[in-house]
Amino acid sequence: MLIEVFKEAWAALGRNRVRSLLTMTGISWGIVAVTLLLSYGSGFRSVLLYTFEVFGKAAVICWPGTTSEQAGGERAGKEVRFEQEDADWVKAQSPLIKRVTLETVRWKGISHEERLSDSATRGVYPEYGEMRNEVPSEGRWISAEDIAERRRVVFLGARLKKKLFSGTPAVDETVRINGVRFTVIGTMDMKFSDSCYFNCDDESAFIPYTSAADIWDARYASVMIFEPVAPQFEALAMQQFRTAVANRQHFSPNDKRAITMFGRQEFKPIYDGITLGIEGLLFLIGAMTLGIGGVGVMNIMLVSVDERVREIGLRRALGARKAHIRWQFLLEALVLTLAAGAIGMFFSWLLTSSIGTLPFLGPAYEDDSGKVDIHLNLSVMTMFMSSLILIVVGVVSGWVPAMQAAKLDPVEALRYE
Numbered sequence: 001m002l003i004e005v006f007k008e009a010w011a012a013l014g015r016n017r018v019r020s021l022l023t024m025t026g027i028s029w030g031i032v033a034v035t036l037l038l039s040y041g042s043g044f045r046s047v048l049l050y051t052f053e054v055f056g057k058a059a060v061i062c063w064p065g066t067t068s069e070q071a072g073g074e075r076a077g078k079e080v081r082f083e084q085e086d087a088d089w090v091k092a093q094s095p096l097i098k099r100v101t102l103e104t105v106r107w108k109g110i111s112h113e114e115r116l117s118d119s120a121t122r123g124v125y126p127e128y129g130e131m132r133n134e135v136p137s138e139g140r141w142i143s144a145e146d147i148a149e150r151r152r153v154v155f156l157g158a159r160l161k162k163k164l165f166s167g168t169p170a171v172d173e174t175v176r177i178n179g180v181r182f183t184v185i186g187t188m189d190m191k192f193s194d195s196c197y198f199n200c201d202d203e204s205a206f207i208p209y210t211s212a213a214d215i216w217d218a219r220y221a222s223v224m225i226f227e228p229v230a231p232q233f234e235a236l237a238m239q240q241f242r243t244a245v246a247n248r249q250h251f252s253p254n255d256k257r258a259i260t261m262f263g264r265q266e267f268k269p270i271y272d273g274i275t276l277g278i279e280g281l282l283f284l285i286g287a288m289t290l291g292i293g294g295v296g297v298m299n300i301m302l303v304s305v306d307e308r309v310r311e312i313g314l315r316r317a318l319g320a321r322k323a324h325i326r327w328q329f330l331l332e333a334l335v336l337t338l339a340a341g342a343i344g345m346f347f348s349w350l351l352t353s354s355i356g357t358l359p360f361l362g363p364a365y366e367d368d369s370g371k372v373d374i375h376l377n378l379s380v381m382t383m384f385m386s387s388l389i390l391i392v393v394g395v396v397s398g399w400v401p402a403m404q405a406a407k408l409d410p411v412e413a414l415r416y417e
Contacts, residue, residue, distance in 0.1 A: 023293075023300045024340035027393075030290030031344030031386055032351065037286040038382045039352055041279035043374035047360055051194040051372060052264070052271050056132040058231050060238060060263040061197055062224045068257040080249060080258050082221040089248045090226065094240035098229045101125045102221035104212050105198045108178040110154075110205055112164040119160050120199035121177055123212025131227050134201065139171040139186030146185075146208045154182040155206040158190040175205075178215055182207065192365060192372045197262070198222070234265040287389050294337070294393035301333050301401035309408060322406040329405045333398025334391075341390040345383065352376040 064080040082102060090100045104123040109116055128134070129141040134155070146153050154175060161170050170184045191201050198204075212218045228237035238261050243253040251258050315325065361372035 019300055019303075020336060023296045024336060024343065026293035026296040027290070027337055027340030027390075028293075028344035028347065030286075030293035030393075031341045031390060032348050033289040034283075034286035034386045034389060035345065035348035035378060035382055036351060036376070037282040038279075038385060039376045039378060040358070040374060041282040042379065042382065043358075043376060044360070045275040045279060047372050047374060048194075048271060048275050051192050051361070052268070054133055054191055055193045055195045055264065056227075058227045058234065058264065059131045060226050060228070060234065060241075060261055062226070062241065063260040063262075064220075064223075065257050065260055067251040067255050069252045069255045078251065080245070080251070082224045082245075083219055086245050086248060087224060090224075090241055090244045093244040093247070094226075094237065096229055096233045096237040096240050098227045099127050099131065100224060100226040100241075101128050101131065102209060103128065103223050103225060104209065104216075104218040105222040106212075106216050107199075108215070110160070110164070110175055110177045112173065112175045115164050117160060117163045117203075120204045121212070122198075122204055122206050123209040123218055124206055125209050128206075128225065131225055132201070133191075134206065135188055136186040137189040138169070139184070141186055142206060142208055147210050150210040150214060151208060152180065152182045152211055153185045153208065156184060156187045157200070157202040157204045157206075158188055159200075159202040160205060161187045177205065177207070180215060182211075190365060190367055190369070190371070192361065192367075195262075231265050234263045238263060283385070290389055290393055293340075294397040297333055297336055297394070297397035298400060300336075301329060301398055302404070304332070305329065305401050305405045308405075313408065325408075326402045326406040329402035330395070330398040333401065334394040337390060337394030337397065341387070345378075345386070348386075349378050352378045 062082075064082050066080065067076050067078045069076055084102065087100050087102055090097060094100075102125065105120055107118055108121045109118050110121065111117070124142065125147060126142050126144050134141060136155070137158075139155075142153065142155060145151070154177065156164070156170060156175075164170070164175060165173070170187050173184050175182050175184060188201075193201060209218060224241075226237065226241055228234050239253075241261070242256075242259050245259060246253040246255070355376050357370050358374045358376065360374045362368060362370060365372065
């Protein structure tokens with residue numbers, strides 16, 4: 001029965017092909033607008049989340065400060081310093097902290113042949129690479145053996161490698177840091193992190209902590225970095241870290257000036273709010289555009305009802321119920337909308353495939369790889385959301401004409417001229 005009604009609806013649309021075609025054009029344009037805007041919003045969100053998470057999904061950076069409260073017989077204004085014993089104490093006393101490491105940083109001249117750069121040189125441990133997402137594109141990261149044997153090896157950020165080596169391979173080559181020879185063991189691609197401290201990773205050189213101690217006094221670390229057992233425990237892990245160091249160095253665990261911390265999770269809701277807000281705005285604009293097409297569908301269906309009053313009266317006289325008439329016009333609106341939507345989806349696929357990538361952060365980083373540009377993809381979720389809006393528009397557009405047709409009095413309809 002439903003198939004027959006569907007066939008009748010399709011045949012009815014063919015009676016006035018030009019009018020139906022023009023109405024379908026409005027719907028198709030609306031669905032193209034919806035899919036393109038949703039694709040852009042999804043790409044925008046992906047880039048921002050990438051630049052946020054590439055810093056290190058759960059890494060918390062801790063800077064030593066000075067105490068502002070008297071505690072344990074110690075005066076206020078005492079300088080806090082991080083050393084290996086603090087890291088060991090934190091590991092032992094903080095069950096919510098997965099791992100912790102020291103980092104020492106100095107600005108040292110680093111050179112290769114005639115090229116020189118005054119960059120941040122970071123003395124780190126192997127676990128630092130996993131915590132801070134330092135992924136080699138060539139070679140390898142610092143190992144436990146490099147630490148134990150105090151090897152003179154260095155890992156280069158992308159921009160620093162470009163300054164020193166241009167486009168030539170850097171792995172196994174030699175550079176000088178403060179006049180000391182180091183062998184390059186690895187390099188990484190551009191990181192595109194939205195956060196930096198001391199210096200951005202792309203412009204830094206990373207060496208084993210023990211090797212850094214051979215060049216400068218590294219007893220007291222510049223910062224300590226830890227990772228909670230899970231991101232949702234970041235705030236509690238921060239308190240455990242502060243308490244552990246405070247117990248060892250005899251200051252108040254509530255003294256926040258003694259240790260300054262930077263965690264990512266407290267900012268994640270802000271990023272989510274910004275990206276979801278933009279996606280919601282684009283979704284609303286697209287839905288409104290499609291809604292304008294829906295007004296066209298409603299208009300053509302109301303005209304169709306006026307033109308077919310005698311037909312409706314005849315159907316009712318032959319035994320058709322109000323529900324049959326209502327379904328007839330509702331399905332005509334849905335057929336018109338879904339057919340136009342399918343055409344719109346096809347053109348959306350053509351557009352997204354031909355456009356591909358739109359510039360976003362790439363020009364700012366002088367990068368042409370497209371990693372931080374917006375990629376337009378017609379994803380399953382985008383198609384699902386577009387189809388959902390399309391069905392809603394079709395039902396709303398067809399419901400008023402369908403109800404008007406069903407309410408017609410059969411006798412009056414047969415007399416209508």
